[in-house]
Amino acid sequence: MRHQVIVAHRTDAGQERRENQDSVIHICDERDGCHLLVIADGMGGTACGQEASQLAAQTIRQSFFSAFGANLTINQRLEMAISEANRMILRRAERDRRCRGMGSTCAVLVLADQQAHLAHAGDSRIYMIRDSRIIQLTRDHSRAQRMLDDGLITEEEAANHPDRNWLDRALGLRAEITPDIRPEPIRLSEKDTFIVCTDGLTNLVRDEEIFRIIQRAPAEPACDALIALANERGGHDNITVAIARIGADVTLTF
Secondary structure (H helix, E strand, C coil), rough: CCCCCCCEEEEEEECCCCCEEEEEEEEEEEECCCCEEEEEECCCHHHHHHHHHHHHHHHHHHHHCCCCCCCCCCHHHHHHHHHHEEEEEEHHHHCCHHHHHCCCCCEEEEEECCCEEEEEEEEEEEEEEEEEEEECCCCEEEEEHHHHCCCCCCHHHCCCCCCCCCECCCCCCCCCCCCEECCCCEEECCCCEEECCCHHHHHHCCCHHHHHHHCCCCCCHHHHHHHHHHHHHCCCCCEECCCCCCCCCCCCCC
């Protein structure tokens, strides 16, 4: 028996940016009930950053579902889709001098066959709420994260480090990309909640605040509340958040 899946997502330009360079896509394939959720955060100037994130999200969607029935695992389909998105962004940059250096992060969540599959490149994140705690399932591909891993800075210093947005890995940076793909899927349980978001949220809203808001509100109002909180704190970047809840949605308790 399949779990009910409730998905909501929101994206906002924030308080300081005129253009929104984030993109978000959610598709449920009626053939097998597979949910694909993609978030991308563009880089490389206003116009080209926006184009890069849209190209990333659309290419991942098209490539992932075009491989349906091709006798590939979901992880293989994810790797193929992200590699194709990387290739498409590089090709677009080669054809337009204005867009040289364009790129995008991506964070991809697939819910299929009672399991969650994850892939990402960059500093867009995926979290899971289970058993009354929030767990970050992805590791940022940033210079600040590398310094944290090496013990050179603390978590608090990493959160405010000037190099926190200096990415070691993202779509469009080089000809070959190796996304982080979780080797083993996560078996879904009733009341699991997954959060996929860009750094426009996580740079301004702490993990425990994300947890508290999502635990107390249905998916759509929770997305709105998270974006509102980031904007209240300055909204320095575009803000995108998606929530996928397994089972019945919670009732509003604000």
